[in-house]
Amino acid sequence: MNVVRTFPLIVLATALTACAGKPARSDAPAASTVVPASTIAEASAPTADTGTVDAAPAAAVVAAPAPATPPSAPARGADTDAARAAAATAPGGDDDFDALYGGAGNTGSAAAYDPWEPFNRKVHTFNNAVDRGIARPLATAYTHVVPRFARTGVSNFFSNLRAPVTITNQLLQGRGADAWDSLGRFLMNSTLGIGGLFDPASKAMVPRRNEDFGQTLGAWGWRRSRYVELPFFGPRTVRDVFGLAGDIPLSPIRRIEEDKIRIGLQGLQLVDTRAQLLAIDDLRDTAVDEYSLVRDAWMQRRNYQIENDLRSKRERGHDDANSPIPVDAMPMPSWSN
Numbered sequence: 001m002n003v004v005r006t007f008p009l010i011v012l013a014t015a016l017t018a019c020a021g022k023p024a025r026s027d028a029p030a031a032s033t034v035v036p037a038s039t040i041a042e043a044s045a046p047t048a049d050t051g052t053v054d055a056a057p058a059a060a061v062v063a064a065p066a067p068a069t070p071p072s073a074p075a076r077g078a079d080t081d082a083a084r085a086a087a088a089t090a091p092g093g094d095d096d097f098d099a100l101y102g103g104a105g106n107t108g109s110a111a112a113y114d115p116w117e118p119f120n121r122k123v124h125t126f127n128n129a130v131d132r133g134i135a136r137p138l139a140t141a142y143t144h145v146v147p148r149f150a151r152t153g154v155s156n157f158f159s160n161l162r163a164p165v166t167i168t169n170q171l172l173q174g175r176g177a178d179a180w181d182s183l184g185r186f187l188m189n190s191t192l193g194i195g196g197l198f199d200p201a202s203k204a205m206v207p208r209r210n211e212d213f214g215q216t217l218g219a220w221g222w223r224r225s226r227y228v229e230l231p232f233f234g235p236r237t238v239r240d241v242f243g244l245a246g247d248i249p250l251s252p253i254r255r256i257e258e259d260k261i262r263i264g265l266q267g268l269q270l271v272d273t274r275a276q277l278l279a280i281d282d283l284r285d286t287a288v289d290e291y292s293l294v295r296d297a298w299m300q301r302r303n304y305q306i307e308n309d310l311r312s313k314r315e316r317g318h319d320d321a322n323s324p325i326p327v328d329a330m331p332m333p334s335w336s337n
Contacts, residue, residue: 112299114227123229124291130232131274136281139274151275153197158269160189160196162210162326165250169211173219177313182209211309214243218306227295233325235298251326269329 114120143151163186170179185201185208192200202208217239218225225239233244248254253269256262287293308317 112227112295113224114295116226116228120227120229120295121291123231124294126231127229127234128290135270135274136278138271139278142271142275143278151272154268154272155276156189156193156199157196158272158326158329159208159210160186160193161252164252165213165247166209166211168250169213169216170209172213172216173211173309175309175313178207178209181206212240212243213246214240214302215305215309216246217243219309223306227299229295232330235294237299237302240302247326253329266329269326273325273329 146154163182167179167182167186170176170182185206188201188204188206189196189199192198214237222239225237228236228238228241230236230241253262253265256265284290284293311317
């Protein structure tokens with residue numbers, strides 16, 4: 001009888017001991033459940049909007065290993081998106097820069113240094129009149145008459161002729177490896193590319209670089225320079241005006257003594273350069289202040305070129321294929337004579 005009476009007591013004591021070892025039901029989620037951060041953010045959003053507190057989301061927030069997103073974060077994100085949209089659509093912003101110069105990059109530099117703006121605007125008006133009356137119609141007719149493959153060959157030819165200018169300025173900047181690449185590109189395109197009409201170097205993954213003496217002066221330390229617009233040449237800086245004098249002796253076209261051939265090539269190069277900019281005419285025509293758009297976009301692009309030159313070869317971004325109007329494309333007097 002003692003054994004029969006004792007057995008139920010042992011079973012009851014064992015059950016009570018097991019129950020005492022289990023956590024309370026309300027604490028179970030905190031001990032065994034990990035709530036993802038996204039669930040926390042969703043659970044905390046009603047709290048911020050209504051001011052009410054729900055027991056279950058509160059327990060989840062305490063148990064989560066990562067803090068929930070503060071209620072003010074969405075507002076800051078919206079403000080940031082709005083600011084970026086405003087900057088992209090403003091004259092001289094990212095969209096304008098990309099449209100004008102092919103997405104070379106925005107360096108976030110300061111506003112253009114333009115103390116000669118009244119004079120520059122008058123020159124800009126003159127250049128626009130020449131462009132609308134002569135250059136644009138010629139470029140439009142050129143694209144309509146000449147097939148695309150032929151225009152590509154013309155662009156490749158003049159790009160290849162700029163190699164001596166590029167190689168020399170890369171050496172002056174202390175970029176021997178880039179100069180070697182440019183020399184190899186020039187030799188490959190001049191031979192296998194039939195005088196530069198074709199571009200086998202690009203298919204061989206040899207990078208294309210465009211350098212001028214204005215960029216070299218910038219790499220040497222002349223970073224900030226006032227903006228100036230020259231008749232026919234268009235946007236420049238004072239630094240780039242001095243750079244023209246350094247590039248003229250290196251121009252292969254300007255060494256041609258026969259005037260008809262030299263001027264003919266220069267005219268074709270000007271038309272080819274203008275034809276490559278036809279895509280941005282609508283942007284320029286619809287700009288609120290077309291002068292400011294061109295100036296700011298050109299200065300940002302020019303600063304990008306110089307800053308890109310200062311980076312190491314591994315960190316350097318893609319080179320901007322668009323250069324200012326080349327000095328050898330203008331019918332200037334031959335200084336070598």
